Amino acid sequence: AQSVTQLGSHVSVSEGALVLLRCNYSSSVPPYLFWYVQYPNQGLQLLLKYTSAATLVKGINGFEAEFKKSETSFHLTKPSAHMSDAAEYFCAVSFGNNDMRFGAGTRLTVKP
Amino acid sequence: DAGVIQSPRHEVTEMGQEVTLRCKPISGHNSLFWYRQTMMRGLELLIYFNNNVPIDDSGMPEDRFSAKMPNASFSTLKIQPSEPRDSAVYFCASRDGQGASSPLHFGNGTRLTVT
Numbered sequence: 239a240q241s242v243t244q245l246g247s248h249v250s251v252s253e254g255a256l257v258l259l260r261c262n263y264s265s266s267v268p269p270y271l272f273w274y275v276q277y278p279n280q281g282l283q284l285l286l287k288y289t290s291a292a293t294l295v296k297g298i299n300g301f302e303a304e305f306k307k308s309e310t311s312f313h314l315t316k317p318s319a320h321m322s323d324a325a326e327y328f329c330a331v332s333f334g335n336n337d338m339r340f341g342a343g344t345r346l347t348v349k350p
Numbered sequence: 351d352a353g354v355i356q357s358p359r360h361e362v363t364e365m366g367q368e369v370t371l372r373c374k375p376i377s378g379h380n381s382l383f384w385y386r387q388t389m390m391r392g393l394e395l396l397i398y399f400n401n402n403v404p405i406d407d408s409g410m411p412e413d414r415f416s417a418k419m420p421n422a423s424f425s426t427l428k429i430q431p432s433e434p435r436d437s438a439v440y441f442c443a444s445r446d447g448q449g450a451s452s453p454l455h456f457g458n459g460t461r462l463t464v465t
Contacts, residue, residue, distance in 0.1 A: 281456030338454055339395065
Protein backbone atom coordinates (compact mmCIF):
# COMPACT_ATOMS: atom_id res chain seq x y z
CA ALA A 239 0.00 0.00 0.00
CA GLN A 240 1.12 3.53 -0.70
CA SER A 241 2.12 5.59 2.34
CA VAL A 242 4.56 8.16 3.66
CA THR A 243 6.55 8.19 6.87
CA GLN A 244 7.99 11.34 8.36
CA LEU A 245 10.91 10.74 10.69
CA GLY A 246 10.83 13.04 13.68
CA SER A 247 7.65 14.64 14.92
CA HIS A 248 9.56 17.66 16.14
CA VAL A 249 12.70 19.32 14.76
CA SER A 250 14.39 22.31 16.36
CA VAL A 251 17.05 24.42 14.64
CA SER A 252 18.71 27.75 15.25
CA GLU A 253 18.01 30.69 12.99
CA GLY A 254 20.39 30.53 10.04
CA ALA A 255 21.01 26.79 10.38
CA LEU A 256 20.21 24.10 7.86
CA VAL A 257 16.71 22.69 7.92
CA LEU A 258 16.29 18.99 7.09
CA LEU A 259 12.90 17.32 7.36
CA ARG A 260 12.77 13.65 6.44
CA CYS A 261 10.17 11.80 4.42
CA ASN A 262 10.18 8.24 3.14
CA TYR A 263 7.51 6.80 0.93
CA SER A 264 6.19 3.40 0.03
CA SER A 265 4.61 2.96 -3.37
CA SER A 266 4.25 0.13 -5.85
CA VAL A 267 3.81 2.61 -8.69
CA PRO A 268 5.71 5.80 -9.53
CA PRO A 269 4.58 8.27 -6.89
CA TYR A 270 3.72 11.91 -6.99
CA LEU A 271 5.14 13.52 -3.86
CA PHE A 272 4.34 16.80 -2.18
CA TRP A 273 5.42 18.91 0.77
CA TYR A 274 2.90 21.16 2.49
CA VAL A 275 3.27 23.69 5.30
CA GLN A 276 0.66 24.53 7.92
CA TYR A 277 0.75 27.69 10.00
CA PRO A 278 -1.39 27.93 13.15
CA ASN A 279 -5.13 28.11 12.53
CA GLN A 280 -4.69 27.76 8.79
CA GLY A 281 -5.07 25.08 6.16
CA LEU A 282 -2.19 23.37 4.42
CA GLN A 283 -0.29 25.27 1.73
CA LEU A 284 1.74 23.69 -1.03
CA LEU A 285 5.52 24.14 -0.74
CA LEU A 286 6.61 22.00 -3.67
CA LYS A 287 5.80 18.87 -5.63
CA TYR A 288 7.61 16.08 -7.45
CA THR A 289 6.01 14.75 -10.61
CA SER A 290 8.98 13.00 -12.27
CA ALA A 291 10.18 15.94 -14.37
CA ALA A 292 13.27 16.54 -12.22
CA THR A 293 14.60 14.86 -9.10
CA LEU A 294 15.57 18.13 -7.40
CA VAL A 295 12.52 20.26 -6.88
CA LYS A 296 12.57 23.88 -5.78
CA GLY A 297 9.64 25.34 -3.93
CA ILE A 298 8.55 28.53 -2.28
CA ASN A 299 10.31 30.30 0.60
CA GLY A 300 13.71 28.83 -0.32
CA PHE A 301 12.78 25.20 0.31
CA GLU A 302 13.77 22.35 -1.94
CA ALA A 303 13.46 18.57 -1.94
CA GLU A 304 15.26 15.76 -3.70
CA PHE A 305 13.59 12.61 -4.92
CA LYS A 306 15.81 9.57 -4.39
CA LYS A 307 14.24 6.43 -5.77
CA SER A 308 16.98 4.14 -4.42
CA GLU A 309 16.32 5.40 -0.92
CA THR A 310 12.55 5.91 -1.39
CA SER A 311 13.04 9.32 0.13
CA PHE A 312 11.88 12.87 -0.50
CA HIS A 313 13.57 14.95 2.19
CA LEU A 314 12.88 18.68 2.50
CA THR A 315 15.75 21.11 3.02
CA LYS A 316 16.44 24.79 3.39
CA PRO A 317 20.00 26.12 3.71
CA SER A 318 19.26 28.80 6.27
CA ALA A 319 16.27 28.77 8.63
CA HIS A 320 14.27 31.90 9.29
CA MET A 321 12.01 32.55 12.26
CA SER A 322 9.05 32.67 9.89
CA ASP A 323 9.70 29.03 8.89
CA ALA A 324 8.35 27.82 12.23
CA ALA A 325 5.31 25.72 11.31
CA GLU A 326 4.20 22.15 10.79
CA TYR A 327 5.32 20.40 7.63
CA PHE A 328 3.59 17.50 5.93
CA CYS A 329 4.84 15.12 3.30
CA ALA A 330 2.17 13.57 1.05
CA VAL A 331 1.94 10.93 -1.65
CA SER A 332 -0.57 10.76 -4.45
CA PHE A 333 -1.17 7.94 -6.84
CA GLY A 334 -3.26 6.72 -9.69
CA ASN A 335 -6.64 6.49 -8.05
CA ASN A 336 -6.57 10.20 -7.25
CA ASP A 337 -6.20 9.65 -3.53
CA MET A 338 -3.69 11.62 -1.43
CA ARG A 339 -2.21 10.42 1.85
CA PHE A 340 -0.30 12.53 4.35
CA GLY A 341 2.46 11.78 6.80
CA ALA A 342 2.04 12.49 10.50
CA GLY A 343 3.73 15.87 10.19
CA THR A 344 6.91 17.43 11.60
CA ARG A 345 6.76 20.52 13.76
CA LEU A 346 9.67 22.85 13.04
CA THR A 347 10.82 25.20 15.77
CA VAL A 348 13.36 27.95 14.96
CA LYS A 349 15.36 29.35 17.86
CA PRO A 350 16.72 32.89 17.74
CA ASP B 351 -9.25 33.21 -6.98
CA ALA B 352 -11.09 33.02 -3.66
CA GLY B 353 -9.66 29.65 -2.75
CA VAL B 354 -11.53 26.88 -0.96
CA ILE B 355 -14.10 28.37 1.38
CA GLN B 356 -15.27 26.57 4.49
CA SER B 357 -17.94 27.55 6.96
CA PRO B 358 -18.26 27.98 9.80
CA ARG B 359 -14.69 28.58 11.03
CA HIS B 360 -15.64 27.49 14.53
CA GLU B 361 -18.52 25.37 15.77
CA VAL B 362 -19.31 24.56 19.37
CA THR B 363 -22.15 22.18 20.01
CA GLU B 364 -23.48 19.82 22.62
CA MET B 365 -23.27 16.07 22.39
CA GLY B 366 -26.18 14.62 20.46
CA GLN B 367 -26.71 17.64 18.26
CA GLU B 368 -26.48 17.59 14.48
CA VAL B 369 -23.52 19.41 12.94
CA THR B 370 -23.19 20.45 9.30
CA LEU B 371 -19.92 21.65 7.84
CA ARG B 372 -19.87 23.36 4.47
CA CYS B 373 -17.36 23.68 1.68
CA LYS B 374 -17.14 25.58 -1.58
CA PRO B 375 -14.30 24.27 -3.76
CA ILE B 376 -12.28 26.32 -6.21
CA SER B 377 -14.24 26.91 -9.40
CA GLY B 378 -13.25 24.41 -12.07
CA HIS B 379 -11.85 21.84 -9.68
CA ASN B 380 -13.52 18.47 -10.09
CA SER B 381 -12.20 16.59 -7.03
CA LEU B 382 -13.12 17.39 -3.45
CA PHE B 383 -11.68 15.90 -0.28
CA TRP B 384 -12.72 15.99 3.38
CA TYR B 385 -10.00 15.52 6.01
CA ARG B 386 -10.07 15.48 9.80
CA GLN B 387 -7.08 16.63 11.86
CA THR B 388 -6.46 15.74 15.51
CA MET B 389 -3.38 15.66 17.68
CA MET B 390 -3.71 11.94 18.22
CA ARG B 391 -4.43 10.77 14.67
CA GLY B 392 -2.99 13.51 12.52
CA LEU B 393 -4.59 14.23 9.14
CA GLU B 394 -7.11 11.57 8.14
CA LEU B 395 -8.86 11.33 4.80
CA LEU B 396 -12.58 10.88 5.40
CA ILE B 397 -14.02 10.86 1.89
CA TYR B 398 -13.36 12.22 -1.57
CA PHE B 399 -15.48 12.99 -4.60
CA ASN B 400 -14.70 13.08 -8.31
CA ASN B 401 -17.17 15.00 -10.46
CA ASN B 402 -19.59 15.11 -7.51
CA VAL B 403 -19.57 11.32 -7.09
CA PRO B 404 -18.21 9.79 -3.86
CA ILE B 405 -15.26 7.59 -4.78
CA ASP B 406 -13.89 6.40 -1.47
CA ASP B 407 -15.66 6.84 1.87
CA SER B 408 -13.70 4.17 3.71
CA GLY B 409 -12.28 6.81 6.03
CA MET B 410 -15.66 7.88 7.34
CA PRO B 411 -15.49 6.73 10.95
CA GLU B 412 -19.09 5.72 11.54
CA ASP B 413 -22.59 5.89 10.14
CA ARG B 414 -23.03 9.08 12.13
CA PHE B 415 -20.92 10.77 9.45
CA SER B 416 -22.28 11.52 5.99
CA ALA B 417 -21.11 13.70 3.11
CA LYS B 418 -22.84 15.01 0.04
CA MET B 419 -21.88 16.96 -3.02
CA PRO B 420 -25.09 18.04 -4.75
CA ASN B 421 -23.25 20.11 -7.34
CA ALA B 422 -19.75 21.10 -8.41
CA SER B 423 -19.64 24.14 -6.16
CA PHE B 424 -20.86 22.84 -2.82
CA SER B 425 -20.31 19.99 -0.40
CA THR B 426 -21.43 19.22 3.15
CA LEU B 427 -20.15 16.96 5.89
CA LYS B 428 -22.78 16.09 8.46
CA ILE B 429 -22.40 14.47 11.86
CA GLN B 430 -25.58 13.22 13.51
CA PRO B 431 -25.54 12.75 16.43
CA SER B 432 -22.29 14.41 17.40
CA GLU B 433 -20.05 13.08 20.19
CA PRO B 434 -17.15 14.66 22.13
CA ARG B 435 -14.66 12.44 20.29
CA ASP B 436 -15.65 14.13 17.04
CA SER B 437 -13.92 17.29 18.24
CA ALA B 438 -11.27 18.11 15.65
CA VAL B 439 -10.43 20.46 12.81
CA TYR B 440 -12.16 19.45 9.59
CA PHE B 441 -10.57 20.47 6.30
CA CYS B 442 -11.98 20.54 2.83
CA ALA B 443 -9.64 20.52 -0.16
CA SER B 444 -10.12 20.54 -3.91
CA ARG B 445 -8.04 19.58 -6.91
CA ASP B 446 -8.23 20.20 -10.62
CA GLY B 447 -8.81 17.59 -13.31
CA GLN B 448 -5.13 16.85 -13.95
CA GLY B 449 -5.34 13.93 -11.56
CA ALA B 450 -2.81 12.55 -9.13
CA SER B 451 -0.02 14.96 -10.12
CA SER B 452 -2.05 18.00 -9.11
CA PRO B 453 -1.80 19.40 -5.60
CA LEU B 454 -4.70 19.81 -3.22
CA HIS B 455 -5.85 23.29 -2.29
CA PHE B 456 -7.05 23.49 1.29
CA GLY B 457 -9.58 25.66 3.04
CA ASN B 458 -8.83 27.16 6.44
CA GLY B 459 -10.79 24.47 8.21
CA THR B 460 -13.67 24.27 10.67
CA ARG B 461 -12.73 23.78 14.30
CA LEU B 462 -15.44 21.62 15.86
CA THR B 463 -15.85 21.32 19.61
CA VAL B 464 -18.46 18.92 20.96
CA THR B 465 -19.14 19.26 24.68
